[in-house]
Amino acid sequence: MKAGHWVIGLCAAPLVRAALDADATSADSLKTAAKSVAYNLMTYYKGNESGMTPGILPGPPPDGDYYWWEGGALWGTMVDYWLYTNDTTYVNLTEGSLVFQAGDDANYMPANWTASLGNDDQGFWGMSAMLAAEAAFQNPPDSDPQYLALAQAVFNTQAARWDTEECNGGLRWQIFVANNGYNYKNSIAQAIFFNIGSRLARYTGNATYADWAEKAFDWTKSVGYIDDSYNVYDGGHTDENCTDINKAQFSYTAAALIQGCGFMYNYTNGSSVWADHLTNLVNRTLDVFFPDGIAVEVACELDSTVQCTADMLSYKGYLHRWLAMTTKMAPFISTTLMPVLETSAKGALTACNTDGTCGFRWTTGSYDGDTGAGQQMNALGAIMSLLITLEDVTDPVTAVKGGTSTGNPDAGSGSSSSSSSSDDIATRKITTGDRAGAGILTALVLVGMSGIFLWMSLGD
Template sequence: MKYAASVLAVAGLLAPATALTVDFNSPDSIKAACKTIITQLMTYYNGNQPGMTPGILPGPPPNGDYYWWEGGALWGTLVDYWHFTQDTTYNNLTEASIQFQAGPPQNCFMPANWTASLGNDDQGFWGLSALLAAETNFQNPPDNQPQWLELAQAVWNTQAAPDRHDDTCGGGLRWQIPLTNNGYDYKNSIANGIFFNTGARLARYTGNDTYAKVATDTWNWVTGVGLMTPTFDIYDGAHVEHNCTDMYKQQFSYNAAVYLQGAAFMYNYTNGSTVWKERVLGLTKRTIENFFPNGTAVEMACELPTHIQCTTDMLSFKGYLHRWMAATTKVAPIVHDTIMAVLKTSAASAATACDSSGVCGFRWTTGGYDGMTGAGQQMNALAALSSLLVDEPYVKPPLTNKTGATSKGNPAAGLDTTGVPDGPLAPITTGDKAGASILTLLMLSGLVAACAWLSSDFSESGRWNALS
């Protein structure tokens, strides 16, 4: 994610306004509040209007506000909204939007229009939304369109390719995909975290151990290179020209949450193994310590006591924190009570940051609406409130091929256009690398080279300078 934004300051709260009313003991009241918030959220979306591009929020900067990836995050938020509330109002729009942005080429969320700012994390966010649709039995597309599981597999396959995992820093994904994009020399936690998270979830969904082995390899690289410390602090990233020793130690909530959710899926997939249990417990403890001071979510890297210096991207991170922590409780019940206690407190604080019309601010610790509005802020509040419904009887744990999931997969998705029957990949040995079982992954390197000439107009320094 990237956005060269100017520093945002908050001098104080606006004039008092009537706050959003929510009875947190009533699921119906929570649903009503969510509907009010999502109505305001969708005012930021114009992709369904004549002449506009389906699936994306207005952008990219400097003429718009949002990069391509945040559209993918929007639709994942709406899939969760449907899953938690059972409101189908936006389902057709969500399906059409994800499908439109899936491709070409090869339906792996690498549209040519976004090459100049295309990162592994950006592609991965769209893949996560497709995977969530598969896990929740969200309405399936027509048979002549790519299916949810297939789309997630396509993203994973392209990211598992040898040309994405080079030898610099001993492995790992780079931030950017085209080699001339600013940020191509940077390996970061979110790109590798989404890849780890996706692999863990595909392993559980399909029962294929290839995904789990690669996810474990990714975890080992992240911890080995120092992006994650033994105490479960997760740093942002480092540069390959310094062999990833110049660690940028800012911590962001979505990094913690994406690894926590992935670890929870690995815990579930391994039937509660001790090693993944310890990781889930450790990540839960440290995530709460770092990002929930006094029980309310705070984006610690940029949400300072005296002012806000968050970029547009960062203004949306608290929503993913709530969503992915809530999902963790469904596959790792050992942390359910701990997580839900803090999510309930945080959601109550989030509601105070919204006015009665459902317009929500960013800072949740002031007891009022701060006037900092945007799509990210709306997604944050929607995620915080809707996630409180995770324990409702109709909200099932993420589904798998064995527990009623209906989305069809394609293990060769993203590799060619012929397709293969849905089923497990060939077994691999312990020493095999990420893509060794499917050598045709190499063909993707031609695609990367073809678009490498395009470079980003927005350097990563814009993101870092906003934090300095």
């Protein structure tokens, strides 16, 4: 993910407009509301227009508000939209976009973006491909990359980057050595790698994925990015042996870890270890990000101002979606999660106009006029978290139970793109060629007791 220049935005004054009409206890009513919100979300997508690039939202700045990774987030949201509503309006577009951005090597490292690519960016696309496999989403033609193989390719390329030379493990934020942020190991990169590994373990039954997932989680906790109270912090620098921990907290990082723990709990048939990690993460996440029962992006959504970048404006949607799916993998946590998600989703509905245009703040009881693709994904994710119980959404499929996506365990490891019976996971070390490229990325700065939240560009 990327950050902008000195973003200090004032919260828009509340606008007095009628809220989106939806009955939170009626699946049909929620589906109607979701359809309106999804329609408005897709108005931000221009990739099907002449001269535009398929699969991505307009950007990156200054050409538009959005970075490459958020396209991956969009299509994951739309896979879930189909899964929860059975609305096929965007199915072909979603399928085509997930394939188009896969790149020549079918590993979500397309040539246009590799010079500024982070492990978290690549991983977001991998998570969406994994979701498509788990949802038994419409498969691409046989001649195109398949969802499961795409997720495996992302996982394998990242396993090859696991770095024990600095901080005794972990993934770097940035993939290429020339990028600002290469010397930073952040929690979201670890969380996404853990998340994909846990889901591949459950889908394929291959214990190697579970071993890697456990390694990633244990390292993240051992280095202090997850503290003893299960706060999840942003990361640290390799120059300081990852001990200079930036204690900013973001909801999507905690949510990615929670969902991964849910999948590990399911894969291990109810391991008490994963039950404990899951319970502790959920309890702390609800305390931090749902202070009054409604989701708040606490690092940038302050009482008097919203200081969020375009990236951060989308995190609450992933929070809702991933926590909701966790209840399918670990039903015991439903009684803790669902009442909070329901209260928060009702808050999200009040932040939307009757036409399905949604604002950012959910705590004010009204539409705030702060709009964008992220805000629409947030509201859509919140609505879908209500549908997970009302519609009795099926559990994610596996290779032996309902799965239709073709995998390739060697995907991304330099082997043939055809299917293989090998269970090996790539462990190739980073080469000089891997370290080519450059990009201007950013670091997070929290400033002062005033609560002002700033993003400082280090490379321009």
